[in-house]
Amino acid sequence: MTYSPKFLSGSDIRQKFLNFYAQREHTILASASLIPEDPTVLLTIAGMLPFKPIFLGQKQAPTPRATTSQKCIRTNDIENVGRTARHQTFFEMLGNFSFGDYFKEQAIKWAWELSTEVFGLPPERMVPSVYEEDDEAFAIWRDKIGVPEHRIQRMGKDDNFWVSGPTGPCGPCSEIYYDFHPERGDKNIDLEDDSRFIEFYNLVFMQYNRDIDGNLTPLQSQNIDTGLGLERMAQILQSVPNNYETDLIFPMVEAAAELAGIEYKKADEKTKISLKVIGDHIRAVVHLIADGVSTSNTGRGYILRRLIRRVVRHGRLVGIEGEFTTKIAETAIQLSQEAYPNVREREKVIKAELQQEESRFLKTLERGEKLLQEVIAKVKQKKQTEIGGKDAFKLYDTYGFPLELTQEIAEEEGLTVDVEGFNAAMQTQIDTSQGAHETIDLTVQESLDRLAEKIHPTEFLGYTDLQSPAMVSAVLANGKTVENAEAGTEVQVVLDKTPFYAESGGQIGDKGYLCGDNLVVRVEDVQKESGIFIHYGRIERGTLQLGDTVTAQLDRACRRCLQANHTATHLLQAALRKLVDESISQAGSLVAFDRLRFDFNLSRSLTPEELQQVEEQVNTWVAEAHEADVNIMPLEEAKAKGAIAMFGEKYTSDVRVIDFPGVSMELCGGTHVRNTAEIGAFKIISESGISSGVRRIEAVAGSSVLDYLNVRDKVVRELSDRFKVQPEEVTERVAKLQAELKATNKELDELKTQLALAQSNQLLDLAESVGSFKVLVAQMDGADPDSLKTAAERLQQKLGESAVVLGSTPAEGKVSLVAAFSPKVNKEKKLLAGKFIGTIAKRCGGGGGGRPNFAQAGGRDPSKLAEALEIAKQQLVEGLK
Numbered sequence: 001m002t003y004s005p006k007f008l009s010g011s012d013i014r015q016k017f018l019n020f021y022a023q024r025e026h027t028i029l030a031s032a033s034l035i036p037e038d039p040t041v042l043l044t045i046a047g048m049l050p051f052k053p054i055f056l057g058q059k060q061a062p063t064p065r066a067t068t069s070q071k072c073i074r075t076n077d078i079e080n081v082g083r084t085a086r087h088q089t090f091f092e093m094l095g096n097f098s099f100g101d102y103f104k105e106q107a108i109k110w111a112w113e114l115s116t117e118v119f120g121l122p123p124e125r126m127v128p129s130v131y132e133e134d135d136e137a138f139a140i141w142r143d144k145i146g147v148p149e150h151r152i153q154r155m156g157k158d159d160n161f162w163v164s165g166p167t168g169p170c171g172p173c174s175e176i177y178y179d180f181h182p183e184r185g186d187k188n189i190d191l192e193d194d195s196r197f198i199e200f201y202n203l204v205f206m207q208y209n210r211d212i213d214g215n216l217t218p219l220q221s222q223n224i225d226t227g228l229g230l231e232r233m234a235q236i237l238q239s240v241p242n243n244y245e246t247d248l249i250f251p252m253v254e255a256a257a258e259l260a261g262i263e264y265k266k267a268d269e270k271t272k273i274s275l276k277v278i279g280d281h282i283r284a285v286v287h288l289i290a291d292g293v294s295t296s297n298t299g300r301g302y303i304l305r306r307l308i309r310r311v312v313r314h315g316r317l318v319g320i321e322g323e324f325t326t327k328i329a330e331t332a333i334q335l336s337q338e339a340y341p342n343v344r345e346r347e348k349v350i351k352a353e354l355q356q357e358e359s360r361f362l363k364t365l366e367r368g369e370k371l372l373q374e375v376i377a378k379v380k381q382k383k384q385t386e387i388g389g390k391d392a393f394k395l396y397d398t399y400g401f402p403l404e405l406t407q408e409i410a411e412e413e414g415l416t417v418d419v420e421g422f423n424a425a426m427q428t429q430i431d432t433s434q435g436a437h438e439t440i441d442l443t444v445q446e447s448l449d450r451l452a453e454k455i456h457p458t459e460f461l462g463y464t465d466l467q468s469p470a471m472v473s474a475v476l477a478n479g480k481t482v483e484n485a486e487a488g489t490e491v492q493v494v495l496d497k498t499p500f501y502a503e504s505g506g507q508i509g510d511k512g513y514l515c516g517d518n519l520v521v522r523v524e525d526v527q528k529e530s531g532i533f534i535h536y537g538r539i540e541r542g543t544l545q546l547g548d549t550v551t552a553q554l555d556r557a558c559r560r561c562l563q564a565n566h567t568a569t570h571l572l573q574a575a576l577r578k579l580v581d582e583s584i585s586q587a588g589s590l591v592a593f594d595r596l597r598f599d600f601n602l603s604r605s606l607t608p609e610e611l612q613q614v615e616e617q618v619n620t621w622v623a624e625a626h627e628a629d630v631n632i633m634p635l636e637e638a639k640a641k642g643a644i645a646m647f648g649e650k651y652t653s654d655v656r657v658i659d660f661p662g663v664s665m666e667l668c669g670g671t672h673v674r675n676t677a678e679i680g681a682f683k684i685i686s687e688s689g690i691s692s693g694v695r696r697i698e699a700v701a702g703s704s705v706l707d708y709l710n711v712r713d714k715v716v717r718e719l720s721d722r723f724k725v726q727p728e729e730v731t732e733r734v735a736k737l738q739a740e741l742k743a744t745n746k747e748l749d750e751l752k753t754q755l756a757l758a759q760s761n762q763l764l765d766l767a768e769s770v771g772s773f774k775v776l777v778a779q780m781d782g783a784d785p786d787s788l789k790t791a792a793e794r795l796q797q798k799l800g801e802s803a804v805v806l807g808s809t810p811a812e813g814k815v816s817l818v819a820a821f822s823p824k825v826n827k828e829k830k831l832l833a834g835k836f837i838g839t840i841a842k843r844c845g846g847g848g849g850g851r852p853n854f855a856q857a858g859g860r861d862p863s864k865l866a867e868a869l870e871i872a873k874q875q876l877v878e879g880l881k
Contacts, residue, residue, distance in 0.1 A: 006120050008237045010248040013119070014069050014230055014339060017094045020114050021067035023814075023846050023860050025785065026096055029062075031071045031340065034291040035300065037689070042300055043073045047093030048204075048225045054099055055169050055206060055223055061099035068095050069230065069339065071287055075303055078310075079408070082276035085194065085235070085242035088249075089307065090284035092230040100221030104174075106849050107203050107224045108140050109838075111176060113847060115201065119237060125179045129153040129191060131160040131172030137205065141174070153191055162204045162225075169206045169219060176201040178236050200232045244276040248335070253279035255331045260318040274314035278328065281307045285325075286332040289353050290346040298588055299690060308357045309405065313365060323362065325354040363479050368401030369409070376413050385414070389421015396422070457531030459497035462510070462671065463630075467553045470495040470514075475546050484545045491544060493521065493535040498552050500535060501559075502528035506589035507566055507670040509536075512554040518542040519550065558593050559671065564679045564702035565596040567628075567660075567672045568618065571682070572598050572697065573644070574664040575617040580610055585644075587694050591670065594704050595685075602695045606687050611697075618682045621663050625677035629659040635667075643667050681705040749786070756780065756787035760795050767799055770880040773825065774802035777873040779865065783808040785816045785856060793854065796820035803831065803880065805840070805872045807865050815844040815859030817868070826852045831879050836872075843868035 008016070018028050032050035034043055041049065047070040053059035070093045080087035098107070108128075115121045128147060130137040132154040141147045155175075163170040177197040184196065191197050206223040208216040234246035244253060256278040257264045264275060288304050295305040308325065315324055329350060337344040375391045387410050395401035407417045455473050474494035477485045485491050493514060500523065503509040509526030514535065519542035523535045535552075569589055576584045581602060588599035606614075635655050643657050644666045658672055659665040673679060683705045685698045700708050716727050723733045759780055767776040776795055780788060788806050796804045804820045817840060819833040826832060833855040834848075841848045841857035844864045848857020859865070 006237065007239070008119070008234075010230060010234045010246060011338065013233050013237065014092065014094065016118050017114065017228065017230075018067055018069060019860075020118055021065070021096045021110070023858050024065070024110065024848060025856070025858055026065040026067040027063040029066050029068045031069055034071055034073055034288055035293065035690075042690075043303070044070065045072055045074050046070075047072065047095035047227045048097070051097060051099075051225070055225065057169075064099055064101040066097045066099075068097075069093075070095060071291075071340070073284055073288065073303075075307075078306075079411075081280050082244070082273040086198065086232060088231060088243060088280050090280065090287060092248075094228040094230055094233075096224070096226050098224035100223060102849070103207075103222045103224060104137055104203075104205050105140050105144060107205070107226060108137065108145065108174065109849070110847070111201055111203055111226065112145050115176065119233065121178065121236070123147075125182055127151050127153060127177045127179055127189060127191065127197065129155045129160060129173075129175045129177065131174075132156055134160075134172040134174070134205075137172065137174045148186075151186055151189070153189060155191075162206070163210065169223070170208050170210050170216070171204060171206040173205070174203045175199050176203075198232055198236065199229075200236065201228045202226060242276075244279055249276075249279045249283065251279075251331050251335060252282050252328050255328045256315065256318065256320065256324075259324050259327065260315075260320045262318060271318050274317045277314045278311050278318075281311045282325065282328045283332045283336075285311070285354065286329050286336065286343055286350055287340070289350045290340070290343045294353060295357050296588075299694075305357060306402070306404065308354060309361050309365075309402070310408075312358050312361050313405065316365065316369075323355060323358050325358045326351040329354055364401060368395055368405075371395060372401065372406060372409060376410070376415065379415060380413075385416060387415055387417045389418035389423070390425050392417050392419075392422045393425035396426075455494060455532060456496070458495060458528070458533035460499075460501075460533070461497055462499040462501045462554070465499045466556055466559065467551060468497060468499050469549055470497050470552045472544065472546055472548045472550060475544055482546075484543055485539055486543055487539045487541055489539050489544075491521065491537060491539060493523075493537065493544070494532055495535065495550075495552060498526075498533050498535070499554055500526045500533065500552060501562070501671055502526040502533045504528065505668060505670050506569075507562060507591040508593070510554050510562070511558045511593075512552070514544075514550045514552055516542070516548055516550045519544060519548070521550075560678075561593045561702055561704065562591060563671050563673045565593075565700075565704075566591045566668075566670045567658075567676065568622075568679055568682050568699065568701035569596050569598050570658065570660070570664045570666050570668070570672075571618045571621050571676070571679075572596075572614070572699065573600070573666075575614045575621075576600060579613050579617060580606065594707075595698060595700050597696060597698050599690060599694055599696045605689060605695065611684055611687055615682065615684045621660070622676045622679045622682060625675050626660040626663050628672055628674050628676075629661060630672075631657050631659070633657055638667055641665065683708055752784060752787045753790050756783050756791040757794060759783070760791040763791075763795060764798060767795075767802070768877075770877050772801060773822075773829075773880045774799040775873065775876045775880060776802065777805045777869050777876065778807075779869060780806055780808045782810065783816070784810045785818075785858075788816055788818045789854075789856065792818040792820040796822060801825065803876050805837070805869065805876065807869050809862040809865060813860055813862070815841075815846060815862050815865050815868075817841050817844070817846075817848065817857040817859065819850075819855050821853050823853060825880070829880055831876075836875070840868050840872045840875075843871060 022028050032044060036044045036049055038049060038052060047068060054061045072091050072093050073089055075089055077087050078089060081089060115126060116123055128141050130141065130152060138152055141152045142149050160173040160175065162173050177191050177199050179197055181196045204225040206225060207219055209219050210216055231243040231246060231248055234248055235243050238246050240246055244250060253264060253275045256275050262271060264272065285304060285307050293300045293304050295301050295308065311325055333343045333347060372395060375387055379387055392403060392406050395406055396403055403422060410417050461468050472493060473496050475482050475485055476492040477489050500510040500512060501507065503526065512523050514521040514523060520540045521537045521544060522540050523537040525536040527534045569591060573586060584600050584602060587601050590597040632654055635653055638655050638657050642665055655667045656669055657665060658668045660676060680702050682701045683699060685700060687695060687697050690696045716730060719730045720727045723730060725733050763776060763778045766778055767774045776799060780791060783791065788808055792804050792806045796802055801822045801824045803825050807815065807817045810816050817837055819837040821831055821833045832852040834850040834852060837855040837857045838847050838849045841859050844859025845861040846857060846859030849855055
C-alpha cells in the first residue's frame, strides 16, 4: 500500500516544530546571523553553533530549554548542488536544546512524538540509529518507544559520535531515518542507501568531556543538541523527489525556468541541474547579503561572489539573457520575509549588490567563456585531458576569469586543470611585475586586449595633481568600443593621463568629473588593468568624442576623506603592533570615503581597555602633526629600514615608501595626508572576529568622526531628556533602573510563591484517602509553572504518603501540570510521576515528563484542563487501591 503523507508547507513545518517545543517549556530563540560570533568559523554551518560557548562551559545558558530555526550555509560540497537530492548551500536547521535539563529518554520521546503525531509519519517507515556502544539509547528506542529491535541500527564512531573538536564536550548520537521503500523489507537495512532512506533528525547526547589523550569522563551537566532538516522534512511531507522541488526552493527554480522560457518538468537533466543551482544559490546569497556580507576577494565575501557568479553562469547555460538575479531574489525575499524580516528590510542592499556583481561578471563571463571553449577545443583536438596552467592563468590574469570556474567548466567537459602550473604562472607574474597589479572584472568583451596594442599605460598624476588636462584614448559603451557617446550613456573612459586613483591596495577609486566644452561626465569609480586606468561614469551633458581633450577633476572632498582614512589605517596598524602584539600583520583592508576597515592576524579578541589605548595612541599621533616622508627606493633597502608591506600588493624592485618618522613606515601605492594633523580625529566603531585567527576593526576618521559622534550625541540627549538627568548621569540612571527592575521581579516571584503556598494550604481539605494513601487533584488558577511546582512539593510533604496533581492556565493558550508522588507510591504501586503526567498532558494537547517522584508538563488547550484533572484523579484512585 502506497503511503502519501499529509502535505505541510515549509512554513507550517517550521512553525509546528517551534510550537511543539514551546509547549514543552522551550524558549523560542531567533536565528543567529550567518556571520557567527565564533571567530574560528567563517559562516554559521550548524544549528548548534550559536550555543557552542554554552556547551563548552564558557557562557551561562539563557534558558534551560531552547528551540530555534537556524539559518545555515555550507559550501564544502558545492559541486553536488543540483546533482543530488539533498545537497544545498543554504538550509534551515530546526533544533531543540537542553542545557543540563532533560536528557536521552525525553529527547527521544519528543522526537518520536513530533514525527509521528505532529507530522504524521508512520512508525513503520522510521528507522532509528544509535552509537554502537550506546546501550541506553538502544534500550529507550526498544523498550520505551517500541521500535522492533532488528530495526534499530547500531552505527560506528564516524557516523554516530559527535565531537566539538580535539577536546571538550562530546557524546553519542541517535538519528532518525525515513524509509521511502518499506516494501523492500527489514533484512539487511542499509542506511547509506540514499534512494531508500533519508536522515531527517539527529539527536546528540552530550554526556562526556574528552581530554587531549582521548579519554572520556562524564560531564557534570548533560546536554541535548538536536537538528531536524527543514528541507528534508518538506521533501518527505510534500512527496517530492528532492529538496529542490519543495515549496522552500522550487518557486525560485520556476522563476528561473520562466525567465529562460523553459518548462521544468519537460527539461533535460542538465538543464534541471542548472535551474536547481540557481534556486539554491539565490536563496543563499539573499540571506548572506541580508546578514551583512558583501562581495570581495577574501573570506565570506569571496564565498558570496562565487555563489552569485555560479547563479549568473547557470542562468546563461539555460538561456537566460541579460541581468536576472534581482528578479529571482524578489521571489526568495517573498518566501523568507515572514520568518526572517531582515531580508525585506535589506531589500535595496540585496538587489544593489546582486545587480552590481552580476553586471560585472556577465561581461567577464562572455569573453572568458569564449576563450575557454577555444582552449578546450584545442586540448580535445590534441586528445589531451588537461588544460594547461598557463592557459588557466591567462584567463584569470587578463580576463578576471576565476580558476574554480575554469575547473568547473573543464570538469563538465571531462577535463582537469593543471593547478600547479597555474600557481607557478601566478608566482612568475608576481616576481616579474613592473608595478602593483590588480586583476579586475572588465566590463567589456573585446576592449583592452585589442586596445592594448594601441594604448599606452595611463600616466598617473594623482599623487601631486588633483586636476589635469587629458586626452580621451578610448570610449566604451555597452561593452563595445565606440567613437562617441551621448548624454545619459553609461561609459568607460580611458585617458592618456589622469589624477584619478584606481582601486588598489584596499583603497577605492576616486570620484569626480571629466569636463569639456558643453561636456560633463560624472566619474563614480576607477579601476585598472595592466596599467590602463578605466574611468566608470555617466555622461550628464554633451557628447564624449574619442580624441577629445578634457579636464579630469577629482572630487576634492572625497579625496581628502580617502587620504585621511588611508593614513589612519597605517597609524592603526602601528598602534596595534606597538600596544597589542608586534607580530600583528594585515589580512585585508578597505579605505572608503566614509570609513575604514582593517583586518589583522590575532588569535583573540581585543579587550575594551586595549581598544581605548589603541584609539588614544592614534589620536596622539594625529595631534603631534607628524610630517609624511614619501620616497621611492629599492625594495631591499625599504625592507632593511623596517618598512611594512601592505596586504595584497605585489612589489617591483623599486617601491614607494610612506614614512611618518617614528610612527609608521609602509610600502604603499595609495594616497595619504601630508601631515597627520590633517586627519583631525580617529574613532574605533567596532572590533570583531571574521574567521579563524583573523580580527577586524572598523573605524572612522576626519569629518566622518563628527557625523558618527553627532548621531550618538542625539541619542544621549534624548535619553537625558527622558530620564531627566545630565548626560553623564545616564549610565548610572540606567543601572539603577535595571537594579530596581531586578529587585521588583524578585519580589514578584516571592509574592507568587507565597500566594501559591497560601492557596495550597486551602487545598489540603480536598485531599481524599485511598487505602493508606492520600490523593489530591486540584486546579490553581493563574499559578505559573514555578509556583505550581512549589505548591505541589509542599502539599505532598504535608500529606505524607500521597499523590498530588495540580494544574493551571498561567497564560492564554497554555496549560501547566505538575505531579508529586511519595516514594511509597513509586515502589508499592509502581506509579511514576513522569510517565503519569505525560499521559495526562496529552489530553490538553501537550506532553511532558520528569523523575519518578516529580514531573512537569505543558499543554496548549486550556478548555481540556478540567477534564484532564478529572481523569488524573480517577486513574490515581484506581492505581492506589
